Amino acid sequence: MSLAQHLRDRIAVGEWSRGERLPPEAALAATHAVGVNTVRRAMSLLVADGVVVRRQGSGTYVSTPPAARTPLIGVIVPSLSYYFPTVLKGIEEVAQTSGAILRITSSDYDDALEIRGIREHLAAGCDGLLITPTLHLTDPSARLDLLRSLPIPAVLVERMPQDSPPDDGLSAVCTDVVAGGYAAVRHLARRGRRRIGFLGRRDTATADAALRGYRRAIDDLALADLPHAVARRDAWDDAALADYARRAHAAGLDGIVCLGDREATALLPHLRGVGFSLPSDLALVAFDDEEAADAPLPLTAVSPPKREVGRLAAATLLRQLGRTGDRAPVRMLLQPSVRARASSAPAPTS
Known part of the structure; x- marks a missing residue:
């Protein structure tokens, strides 16, 4: 266990880079004044932890983490012709930079279409949702409760929850x-x-x-x-x-x-x-x-600031989808000019 931790530390500081082959077990045994069986047991611990991988007939290599899955983001806006095209441009800029894929639909200010859009995004396997909900045309409490209950994180765009509890977990990015x-x-x-x-x-x-x-x-x-x-x-x-x-x-x-x-x-x-x-x-x-x-x-x-609203909303959602899993709720109000x-x-x- 002590040897495994020592090797783990050497890998962590970059003595061996990702994908690089480690020295043979006999060489490690000689360097650390231990038996080859001790080296093998240490390597087994590192293999179990995913730190290294053994390749038959080749040796032991520092693990290369798998490529991150490309996030699929669902987007629902009320209109594709007025106001929101500029918001979408901001969202698209951030998505392009991060490599995320967007799935964009419009509710046309129709409550039933909005509900259907949410279900379709979930069925398509979206990892997160950017949505401008029709809160002024339906029961806002019920719609916000639905968004809070989704199995994926959601960020409201140009809609700020009103009269919500101080510990509300919904994030929102809006014009003031x-x-x-x-x-x-x-x-x-x-x-x-x-x-x-x-x-x-x-x-x-x-x-x-x-x-x-x-x-x-x-x-x-x-x-x-x-x-x-x-x-x-x-x-x-x-x-x-x-x-x-x-x-x-x-x-x-x-x-x-x-x-x-x-x-x-x-x-x-x-x-x-x-x-x-x-x-x-x-x-x-x-x-x-x-x-x-x-x-x-x-x-x-x-x-x-429509484009910046889109950019910040997309960045907020992508942060919540990141490897750190940082889903701390965010409420942003941007000043118009x-x-x-x-x-x-x-x-x-x-």
Whole structure:
């Protein structure tokens, strides 16, 4: 046993490299002043521990660890056409660097498709799951419980569990949407806007968080509190947008935070229709930065760090799949930025 430990130590410090043949048993016996049978028993201990391997007629060699299995990662996102393609690029960059294989599906914001996607990824032998669950369209507690119970690690992407226990084992990597709503208001305030409204959706995963950021900024920056200038709907048609534009004009708004790009673009002609001149009378900040730059008036937009969210989510999952088995839960919130364009030029000074 003492000789086996001594040989193990010599291998550990690199005296013999992986795959290298050890000296013959007789030579080792002479070097250590022991019998050949003692060397053979020591070698048997090292063989049993996987430190060395015997090759018939050739000798004894330092073991070469088997090649690591290529991890197969399941990915489920709600859309392959809006917002998430950039997130997927970040995931793909990390997967390519690490040699992981991706199996990507879309839930199309359909709860049944999401459940089916989870089952298909498990059946395909995926080692881990990156998922943007439809928490705002289903019972979030039940869906999170399902993800916690999976036999493979899962990392949530752009969805943060709400009201979960402090010791929740789920990992999540997300944009800080509250910070985005706050940054949008601060951006407008720095450009001299003091009467700022909010137009948004109610049925999106980011709706409540963006509004919380907006309200926090209005309070912190001592701006006009205009509850009647805050409007949210499940969907915005032309009639609803025209009505909001009239209300904005009557309230004397000089700024609007709009969730998201498409609603902000659709609102532009209605604002002009009631007499606003943009951006001199009223500045506009959109949210998502997917289509904002292509609007008739290029829109300033809150721009989530989508690619970095994907990169960090993939890196987190791969770390949890690593040989160390480090599955310590991770919660990351990434700050979005505001990309200034023509729609938020500074207010004219009197």
